[in-house]
Amino acid sequence: MVALHKEPDPLVAALREFAPVTPRMESHLEAAITQAAGETGKLIRARLAHEAARRHGLDEPEALQLACAIEYFHTASLLLDDLPCMDDAAVRRGLPCVHRVHGEATAILAALALINRAYALVGFAFADQSAAVRLQAVACVDGCLGPAGLVGGQASDLRYGETPGDARAVARIAAAKTGALFWLAVFLPALPAVADASERRDLKRLCVYWGLAFQAMDDLGDVLHRGDSAGKSSGRDRALARPNLALVLGLRGARARVSRLAALAGAAADRLAARGSRWDYLARFHAECFAPAWRVAYAATESLAAA
Amino acid sequence: MVALHKEPDPLVAALREFAPVTPRMESHLEAAITQAAGETGKLIRARLAHEAARRHGLDEPEALQLACAIEYFHTASLLLDDLPCMDDAAVRRGLPCVHRVHGEATAILAALALINRAYALVGFAFADQSAAVRLQAVACVDGCLGPAGLVGGQASDLRYGETPGDARAVARIAAAKTGALFWLAVFLPALPAVADASERRDLKRLCVYWGLAFQAMDDLGDVLHRGDSAGKSSGRDRALARPNLALVLGLRGARARVSRLAALAGAAADRLAARGSRWDYLARFHAECFAPAWRVAYAATESLAAA
Numbered sequence: 001m002v003a004l005h006k007e008p009d010p011l012v013a014a015l016r017e018f019a020p021v022t023p024r025m026e027s028h029l030e031a032a033i034t035q036a037a038g039e040t041g042k043l044i045r046a047r048l049a050h051e052a053a054r055r056h057g058l059d060e061p062e063a064l065q066l067a068c069a070i071e072y073f074h075t076a077s078l079l080l081d082d083l084p085c086m087d088d089a090a091v092r093r094g095l096p097c098v099h100r101v102h103g104e105a106t107a108i109l110a111a112l113a114l115i116n117r118a119y120a121l122v123g124f125a126f127a128d129q130s131a132a133v134r135l136q137a138v139a140c141v142d143g144c145l146g147p148a149g150l151v152g153g154q155a156s157d158l159r160y161g162e163t164p165g166d167a168r169a170v171a172r173i174a175a176a177k178t179g180a181l182f183w184l185a186v187f188l189p190a191l192p193a194v195a196d197a198s199e200r201r202d203l204k205r206l207c208v209y210w211g212l213a214f215q216a217m218d219d220l221g222d223v224l225h226r227g228d229s230a231g232k233s234s235g236r237d238r239a240l241a242r243p244n245l246a247l248v249l250g251l252r253g254a255r256a257r258v259s260r261l262a263a264l265a266g267a268a269a270d271r272l273a274a275r276g277s278r279w280d281y282l283a284r285f286h287a288e289c290f291a292p293a294w295r296v297a298y299a300a301t302e303s304l305a306a307a
Numbered sequence: 308m309v310a311l312h313k314e315p316d317p318l319v320a321a322l323r324e325f326a327p328v329t330p331r332m333e334s335h336l337e338a339a340i341t342q343a344a345g346e347t348g349k350l351i352r353a354r355l356a357h358e359a360a361r362r363h364g365l366d367e368p369e370a371l372q373l374a375c376a377i378e379y380f381h382t383a384s385l386l387l388d389d390l391p392c393m394d395d396a397a398v399r400r401g402l403p404c405v406h407r408v409h410g411e412a413t414a415i416l417a418a419l420a421l422i423n424r425a426y427a428l429v430g431f432a433f434a435d436q437s438a439a440v441r442l443q444a445v446a447c448v449d450g451c452l453g454p455a456g457l458v459g460g461q462a463s464d465l466r467y468g469e470t471p472g473d474a475r476a477v478a479r480i481a482a483a484k485t486g487a488l489f490w491l492a493v494f495l496p497a498l499p500a501v502a503d504a505s506e507r508r509d510l511k512r513l514c515v516y517w518g519l520a521f522q523a524m525d526d527l528g529d530v531l532h533r534g535d536s537a538g539k540s541s542g543r544d545r546a547l548a549r550p551n552l553a554l555v556l557g558l559r560g561a562r563a564r565v566s567r568l569a570a571l572a573g574a575a576a577d578r579l580a581a582r583g584s585r586w587d588y589l590a591r592f593h594a595e596c597f598a599p600a601w602r603v604a605y606a607a608t609e610s611l612a613a614a
Contacts, residue, residue: 025454026462033454080419085411104392108415109462112387115419116452119426123445127438138430145423147332147340155333155416 011046014064015071020117032102032110036075039093044214044289045185046071051281053189058125063189065125070185072118076111077150077181082233083107086158087240089233122188133191140191144184153177161241167257170219170243171212178218179211186282193278202272206282209265210290216258217297219244220251224301255301262294318353321371322378325428327420339409339417343382346400351521351596352492353378358588360432360496369432370496376428377492383418383425384457384488389540390414393465394547396540429495440498447498451491460484468548474564477526477550478519485525486518493589500585509579513589516572517597523565524604526551530558531608562608569601 019037021030046067053063082089082097083104089097099107119141126137143149153176160173186207187194194200223246225234237244246254269286272279326344328337353374360370389396389404390411396404406414426448433444450456460483467480493514494501501507530553532541544551553561576593579586 020453020458022453022455022459025459026466028466029454029459029462080415083412083415085415105390105465106462108387108390108392109458112422112452113454113458115422116449116458120445120449123430124442127442127445131434135431135434138427138434142423142427145419146327146329147336147420148329151327151416151420151423152329152332152336155336155413158412159333159335 014068018068020113028102028106032098032106049185049189055281056190056193062125065121069118069121072114076114079107079111087236091228092232094231136191144180149180160243167248170245173243174212174215178215179208182211183207206268209261213261216245219246220301321375325375327424335409335413339405339413356492356496362588363500372428372432376425379421379425383421386414386418394543398535399539401538443498451487456487467550474555477552480550481519481522485522486515489518490514513575516568520568523552526553527608
């Protein structure tokens with residue numbers, strides 16, 4: 001009976017509402033988009049963006065637009081990462097990957113449709129902002145997703161095996177590939193609120209720590225899980241010679257690194273909160289979303305390593 | 308000696324300048340983007356957008372941004388269309404396709420980088436426009452490239468063989484797949500100038516005729532050329548069961564259809580020019596760019612069909 005009383009999650013509802021689905025569209029593409037936009041993960045980036053947007057003065061409709069944009073960018077990157085020419089994954093979020101169900105071409109087109117809608121949502125969400133804020137928003141998205149961000153990080157990730165590197169090389173790729181979407185989720189909705197370069201640096205540092213820590217947890221999971229037990233394909237990094245902190249530093253070293261990144265991120269969030277109450281939500285997010293995820297991942301890696 | 312006196316083309320220079328290339332980016336991705344942004348085709352859509360933008364009051368830098376955005380969207384669509392999971396082409400613009408040189412993953416990432424930069428250029432180009440115009444621009448890009456436009460048309464194109472249709476079905480796919488980028492090239496820069504719904508309808512009709520005619524010429528070329536003689540892979544439509552007007556109507560029927568579309572487009576351009584001199588450039592573009600292309604294509608198909 002509990003399910004009957006469950007509050008509908010406005011973010012989940014918005015992800016369905018804004019999905020790029022139109023009447024009489026090609027049915028495989030529609031099914032692929034509906035699967036990708038409906039089977040959400042933990043929505044960490046989207047919830048972060050939503051809370052930041054509300055906190056910094058955007059109204060609920062614009063905050064939801066921005067949060068969905070971030071989530072669509074993220075979902076599209078997963079659709080493409082899973083392709084045979086990238087990570088060749090079979091399972092994602094506990095289901096067969098979109099390309100396994102609907103074919104590679106449809107998975108690529110679904111990703112493009114989500115990306116196209118995401119840029120539109122950013123445009124709508126910022127429509128009433130000043131020209132200065134809008135120009136910064138355009139530059140922010142361009143930088144985060146381009147060759148110095150997500151796309152460039154993914155390109156380096158794929159070529160890593162040609163000249164394998166050390167933990168620093170792995171971190172550089174993770175900062176571009178994973179850090180960029182955290183930066184987008186935190187910085188884009190905060191654009192109207194950031195006062196100066198030093199505040200911007202603090203924010204950036206926090207996002208880099210979060211990005212590196214999440215990627216490192218992902219690396220640990222990829223090494224420790226077997227098959228699809230984590231709801232997605234694992235063991236891909238060793239098989240495909242991809243950058244993975246646990247493969248470079250060992251399990252113990254990688255776990256220690258995540259602990260340290262978690263502490264650094266917590267301290268960065270506290271430092272921002274000390275700058276003014278408008279940054280409170282970052283420390284709260286760290287305590288309520290990041291730290292528990294890390295404790296669960298840590299315990300899981302402990303027991304898996306012992307097994 | 309002629310080459311020494313050749314005027315540098317500002318649009319070609321802008322396409323290189325705005326290309327999403329950053330210092331120390333992954334080298335294969337950089338090479339792929341440099342190839343894709345450097346080996347331009349006839350730049351029909353970009354020249355159209357540039358002329359429209361200048362005519363409707365945008366300054367030269369913004370007109371170039373908009374023109375490059377349209378061209379990057381177009382180039383990205385070609386990179387993706389050529390992939391093994393789509394048209395599996397080997398040659399484009401007289402060179403081996405990007406995915407044949409740098410791999411599929413890099414071709415996909417290069418397309419994403421170009422698309423990302425294209426959205427940013429649209430944002431920059433419209434930054435000083437009114438909120439109403441900016442919102443229309445966002446909706447226009449979203450509509451043209453989404454499931455009711457380019458992406459949806461490509462999805463239908465790929466599935467056409469499952470339930471092959473008549474000339475009307477082929478036209479519907481061409482309008483979405485090819486017409487959408489003409490609509491974007493014509494309508495986006497004209498947004499500050501369009502007065503009412505009837506003018507908008509005339510513009511739309513012109514773009515649909517142009518889109519259908521260009522796609523039909525492409526269909527004729529695909530059927531008539533052998534191998535890579537046209538600078539790109541041909542014979543793909545029959546092999547892959549793709550929509551092709553010449554396969555549905557026969558050569559004679561398809562040529563007659565293009566003649567009719569060319570006449571309809573010319574009349575639509577004249578009708579717009581009669582509405583006011585600000586639309587002159589459309590009739591000029593039709594006479595100077597479209598009609599000669601059609602005459603060349605017509606002559607080529609005549610002689611190839613006779614051979």
